[in-house]
Amino acid sequence: MSMLYVARNPRVAARGLDGEMMIMSGRDSTLFTLNKTATILWQNADGTTPLSEIVERRICSEFEVEPAEALQDAETLARELASHEILQISEHPIPRPASAGESH
Amino acid sequence: MSGLHQDGLLQQMTAKALRLNVPLNVQLDLTYRCNEKCVHCYLDHHDHGEMTTAEIKHLLSEMAEAGVFILTLSGGEIFLRKDFFEILEHARRLMFCVKLKTNAVLIRESEAAKLRDLDIESIQISIYSHRPEVHDAITLLPGSLKRSVDAIRFLKSQGLRVIMANVLMTANMGDYPGVRALAEELGVECTLDPTVTPMMDGDRSILKLNVDRDSLRQVFRDESMVGDAEEFCAIAAAPGEDELDATPCSAGHTACYVSPYGDLFPCVQFPLPTGNVRRERFVDIWRHSSAMNEVRSIRIKDLTTCPSCPHVSSCTRCPGLAYMEGNMRGPSSQDCEKSFARTGVPSANMLAKARRAANLVQIRAVPARAAVPQAGAMA
Numbered sequence: 469m470s471m472l473y474v475a476r477n478p479r480v481a482a483r484g485l486d487g488e489m490m491i492m493s494g495r496d497s498t499l500f501t502l503n504k505t506a507t508i509l510w511q512n513a514d515g516t517t518p519l520s521e522i523v524e525r526r527i528c529s530e531f532e533v534e535p536a537e538a539l540q541d542a543e544t545l546a547r548e549l550a551s552h553e554i555l556q557i558s559e560h561p562i563p564r565p566a567s568a569g570e571s572h
Numbered sequence: 573m574s575g576l577h578q579d580g581l582l583q584q585m586t587a588k589a590l591r592l593n594v595p596l597n598v599q600l601d602l603t604y605r606c607n608e609k610c611v612h613c614y615l616d617h618h619d620h621g622e623m624t625t626a627e628i629k630h631l632l633s634e635m636a637e638a639g640v641f642i643l644t645l646s647g648g649e650i651f652l653r654k655d656f657f658e659i660l661e662h663a664r665r666l667m668f669c670v671k672l673k674t675n676a677v678l679i680r681e682s683e684a685a686k687l688r689d690l691d692i693e694s695i696q697i698s699i700y701s702h703r704p705e706v707h708d709a710i711t712l713l714p715g716s717l718k719r720s721v722d723a724i725r726f727l728k729s730q731g732l733r734v735i736m737a738n739v740l741m742t743a744n745m746g747d748y749p750g751v752r753a754l755a756e757e758l759g760v761e762c763t764l765d766p767t768v769t770p771m772m773d774g775d776r777s778i779l780k781l782n783v784d785r786d787s788l789r790q791v792f793r794d795e796s797m798v799g800d801a802e803e804f805c806a807i808a809a810a811p812g813e814d815e816l817d818a819t820p821c822s823a824g825h826t827a828c829y830v831s832p833y834g835d836l837f838p839c840v841q842f843p844l845p846t847g848n849v850r851r852e853r854f855v856d857i858w859r860h861s862s863a864m865n866e867v868r869s870i871r872i873k874d875l876t877t878c879p880s881c882p883h884v885s886s887c888t889r890c891p892g893l894a895y896m897e898g899n900m901r902g903p904s905s906q907d908c909e910k911s912f913a914r915t916g917v918p919s920a921n922m923l924a925k926a927r928r929a930a931n932l933v934q935i936r937a938v939p940a941r942a943a944v945p946q947a948g949a950m951a
Contacts, residue, residue, distance in 0.1 A: 479691045481669030483641040490585055490641055492669045494691040499581045
């Protein structure tokens, strides 16, 4: 399994509500919500921390799941989010665009 | 780890925001200045001290922290602010879902391209007629229809979602089918609002521009507008307890409005002062203002006349218009008119007014000669 990096897509609109993220796609204004696990992934998707590290440090510690299984699930989720242009994924670190913002 | 949900989300998130007292949806007017001088406008266009760029950026940061997700930037004409794009960029950096309301007169190719780059959700543009002589006579700006329509083409060419907003009044009553046809030709959405509202200072003189009851009835029976007219015009079933226990609308519950001067109101049509963001934090006004909490406490069953009205389940009653009539718990007569035009059945408020008028007839029975000296004495 190659190293995967994930970054929040700055083109979306996003806001946290009660521990979950609301995300509106910049492509077609479709609204999504992320559950607590996906929200952790989103919040830590800074483009420079490998997905495996996010899973190990932020998800396994929080949810008592096997690292290998959690990483596989996280990759599937990251690719799904990327298909909706919510996340960007790459095998290399993703530079932060000048207009990229922080969500609350 | 399946983490993505989609179906019926906005309603779910709104219900959650209501439970958690989160202002999900805010309209911020950046200015009341305008390059059009629409005959039906409810605003005073003079600048009485707009918030500075820094103040607005600070407010946006506070609103993001408070959980605001949908941010509507409106006016006045937003493009008259020289810092408009700086404000919009800041809003998008804070990841708001941004909607714009404008007359679009100042939007050319370069502005349309910038708006695309900033990923706004939609842009609503006021169009009152497909005929320049009618539209421009309402905006009092010669050439405004052409410039607005040109702007719509620029925005569409950038792939942006455009909504044409048409306010129905006596001057353009016959033109709404033409506006719809224009929207179709341009490939944009179109909305129709049949209500001219009082000015924010309470002046009701512009209400004379509202279409009459017969015209309203005609619109409500136009199936190209409402779908199945019989269904649209039917009287709703009597409300259940849940409906009577519901909140009248989102104003003050999950939505609010901030003026260019920092005044926070429950809604743009509900000018009840609750605080000013120049003096207090946005979230503190939202959570702790006694006026906002009073609005929040009102349930439909608490209204003075409406719970017994046959239209209570389907009425578009606006609490702000009721407030401007003198009682935020009272009926909104303009919405009573709409319910009557739609169904042919008078509202409880209309019947009560008719009874009061009937009583006044007895007062009129006093001989006219006796009344004249009194009137002269007052002068």
